[in-house]
Amino acid sequence: MSITTKSPILEVNHLKQYFSLKKESLFSPKQTVKAVDDISFKLYPGETLSIVGESGCGKSTTGRSILRLDEPTEGEVLFNGTSMTSLSKKELRNVRGDIQVIFQDPYASLNPRQTIRKMLQEAMSIQKVMPKEQMEARLLELMSLVGLRPEYLERYPHEFSGGQRQRIGIARALCVNPKVIICDEAVSALDVSIQAQIINLLKSMQRDLDLTFLFISHDLSVVRHISDRVIVMYLGTIVEIADKDSLFDSPSHPYTKALLSAIPSIDEQHKKDRIILKGDVPSPIDPPTGCRFHTRCPFATDYCKKEVPALRSLSETHQVACHYAESLLKEEIV
Amino acid sequence: MNKEVVLQVKNLKTHFTTSKGTAKAVDGVDFTLHKGETLGIVGESGCGKSITSLSLLRLIPTPPGKIVEGEILLNNKDIVKMKEEELRKVRGNQISMIFQEPMTSLNPIIPVGEQIAETIRLHQRLPRKPAWQKAVDLLEMVGLPSPEKRAKQEPFQLSGGMRQRVMIAMALACTPEVLIADEPTTALDVTIQAQILELMKDLQKQIGMSIIFITHDLGVVSEVCDQVAVMYAGQIVEHRNAKDLFKTPLHPYTQGLLSSLPNIHENQQELQTIEGSVPSPYDYPVGCRFADRCPHAREICRAEAPDLLETNNAETKVRCFMHTEKWEVIEEKEELVCP
Ligand SMILES: Nc1ncnc2c1ncn2[C@@H]1O[C@H](COP(=O)(O)OP(=O)(O)OP(=O)(O)O)[C@@H](O)[C@H]1O
Ligand SMILES: Nc1ncnc2c1ncn2[C@@H]1O[C@H](COP(=O)(O)OP(=O)(O)O)[C@@H](O)[C@H]1O
Ligand code: SF4
Ligand code: SF4
Ligand SMILES: [Mg+2]
Ligand SMILES: [Mg+2]
Numbered sequence: 001m002s003i004t005t006k007s008p009i010l011e012v013n014h015l016k017q018y019f020s021l022k023k024e025s026l027f028s029p030k031q032t033v034k035a036v037d038d039i040s041f042k043l044y045p046g047e048t049l050s051i052v053g054e055s056g057c058g059k060s061t062t063g064r065s066i067l068r069l070d071e072p073t074e075g076e077v078l079f080n081g082t083s084m085t086s087l088s089k090k091e092l093r094n095v096r097g098d099i100q101v102i103f104q105d106p107y108a109s110l111n112p113r114q115t116i117r118k119m120l121q122e123a124m125s126i127q128k129v130m131p132k133e134q135m136e137a138r139l140l141e142l143m144s145l146v147g148l149r150p151e152y153l154e155r156y157p158h159e160f161s162g163g164q165r166q167r168i169g170i171a172r173a174l175c176v177n178p179k180v181i182i183c184d185e186a187v188s189a190l191d192v193s194i195q196a197q198i199i200n201l202l203k204s205m206q207r208d209l210d211l212t213f214l215f216i217s218h219d220l221s222v223v224r225h226i227s228d229r230v231i232v233m234y235l236g237t238i239v240e241i242a243d244k245d246s247l248f249d250s251p252s253h254p255y256t257k258a259l260l261s262a263i264p265s266i267d268e269q270h271k272k273d274r275i276i277l278k279g280d281v282p283s284p285i286d287p288p289t290g291c292r293f294h295t296r297c298p299f300a301t302d303y304c305k306k307e308v309p310a311l312r313s314l315s316e317t318h319q320v321a322c323h324y325a326e327s328l329l330k331e332e333i334v
Numbered sequence: 335m336n337k338e339v340v341l342q343v344k345n346l347k348t349h350f351t352t353s354k355g356t357a358k359a360v361d362g363v364d365f366t367l368h369k370g371e372t373l374g375i376v377g378e379s380g381c382g383k384s385i386t387s388l389s390l391l392r393l394i395p396t397p398p399g400k401i402v403e404g405e406i407l408l409n410n411k412d413i414v415k416m417k418e419e420e421l422r423k424v425r426g427n428q429i430s431m432i433f434q435e436p437m438t439s440l441n442p443i444i445p446v447g448e449q450i451a452e453t454i455r456l457h458q459r460l461p462r463k464p465a466w467q468k469a470v471d472l473l474e475m476v477g478l479p480s481p482e483k484r485a486k487q488e489p490f491q492l493s494g495g496m497r498q499r500v501m502i503a504m505a506l507a508c509t510p511e512v513l514i515a516d517e518p519t520t521a522l523d524v525t526i527q528a529q530i531l532e533l534m535k536d537l538q539k540q541i542g543m544s545i546i547f548i549t550h551d552l553g554v555v556s557e558v559c560d561q562v563a564v565m566y567a568g569q570i571v572e573h574r575n576a577k578d579l580f581k582t583p584l585h586p587y588t589q590g591l592l593s594s595l596p597n598i599h600e601n602q603q604e605l606q607t608i609e610g611s612v613p614s615p616y617d618y619p620v621g622c623r624f625a626d627r628c629p630h631a632r633e634i635c636r637a638e639a640p641d642l643l644e645t646n647n648a649e650t651k652v653r654c655f656m657h658t659e660k661w662e663v664i665e666e667k668e669e670l671v672c673p
Contacts, residue, residue, distance in 0.1 A: 162379075192550075193591060194611065196605040196607040196608075197607045200605055218524075220524075222596050224598050225597075225601075225602060225605065261528075262525045262527065262528040264527075264528075266553055266555075267597075268580075269599075276525075277528075277529075280496070281523070
């Protein structure tokens, strides 16, 4: 199956999300954070598309804009071909049921005074998923699906461990029969042994329920494990999009290469060839001109300082935003 | 092997008494740290890593916490028994510490250079000018760009990575024998983490100090540590040379931990998991603390607690009946009781 022959379930076109900051004083200039600055991508049914990048690069903002938790500054999001910005309140509510989200810390998003049963019932009634009589059976089914005992329905969020709370977060996302789930750092706060349980759970649910995932994470090992395709972001822009194997086996953007090489590995073979980037990620308030990565890129030229590199195709499944991607690939630089 | 021993911890127990009962956060920890060596302490959240490191400097909030048993021998002197005055000399001079979030240990309104200079003045009785100069030199050594200028800035004007460099500079101000680093790169992005790890390795080569490196990230351990101690439920379950540990983990918990890591270098189908979760520090099981999750558990594991024992290699220690002589007999006699 070639994904490009299907039509996308979600399409993001020229999305921009700017935030204006409070002035420090009357005389200081007005400042704008360009959290997401003109990104476009497509999400195809049944796939897992990941967004990776370092803290502050705009991953969560992208997810929030899609959910319209923040109103986008510019650009549009299409769900099954319909623009979400054109929807009425009621239509938007329906779509919201189709797109669910799982956050890093489910505790923050669970009402501490509600039992798990109450919480799931409420979510299902708001979305009018099914008649009341069928709900009980569905609750039990959901609990077994996420690997929790049925008696846990009567418990409160604080009575659970981090891993169990994440399972509850997943049950809540699933209870309204969504088509797309946005996972924002959904396993990042968990210990590895628990993280592995949750990743396996997400994968098996995707298989059984035909779900589409937008998987936001800073952890590239997890991303390699769970994704079909990967987007790499840097300072509010997309620098590379590729199918998983191309991205991990032949990364083409200098930032992707550095990011991959910076990951500490327990594997002796992979310890050499580390690219240590100099300096910090610049501020999104006043991002560098031209290629935003030029202040840290070992290959930057004067041209890079002036010209913004467009995201262009290296192959059918691989796009990159670097002026010199082809020649850098050939040189096999270390 | 005749490596010089710097720090020796024997049967350390640090407990917290609360309304819920007694939390045995650290419950019988033993290890030896040699000169110039980096010892990694790893384990999942809540297993007692931070409380172990805070205990070494007696920084446990008392009450509710207390070191109830054990010895911490720094060059053969027991820190547990030291008077407050003696302890103050150890802190910062012989042992220093850096934490995950540098902001909590830096004063937010004093320029960073001044904070370092103050530490130097206090511990080395240097006058103002030379102390300041030394502070700037230290900032240069830890790779802070334009150190003269940065020294005059307050912590909030620096990025997370720069603040961690400042903390390292401060910790190194008095060339300690032992540096304890508790998750020093966990709050940082991977490209910045790579910079800081590189720096720590370089500095250790220059100064020759010993490092205790606490982290939950096995990748980081494998990058920087010579020796590794794996903690589970308040105890060390395996203590080995890092290379061996990653190649052939001995304890079933270490094995489970390593196999649940997603591999960035190849595609895998399903991840191995360790079923269940860690026991509560208020209520450990009687026998082996890992028995409820261990695929090899036998009846004896539920009834008796294994000790941390040397294997036939004296430098390898593991807390598991599987690696004792009687296991062959047990295997024949007893049924598996695994989950
Ligand atoms: N003040 C306290 N009162 C009661 N229990 C405590 C206190 N401080 C720590 N504990 C308990 O002691 C145990 C060990 O805590 P510690 O902070 O050493 O864990 P850790 O291994 O550093 O975990 P992490 O990876 O999450 O930092 C935990 O179960 C914790 O809940
Ligand atoms: N509500 C907001 N107001 C101002 N700035 C914001 C807001 N939300 C996010 N930002 C900024 O936008 C950038 C991207 O943030 P975010 O999407 O949360 O990053 P990530 O999820 O990739 O770590 C950051 O610089 C962040 O500080
Ligand atoms: S466009 Fe230039 S600065 Fe940007 S990544 Fe490519 S080589 Fe580096
Ligand atoms: S002592 Fe028994 S239960 Fe504990 S780790 Fe060894 S085999 Fe498993
Ligand atoms: Mg985020
Ligand atoms: Mg800790």
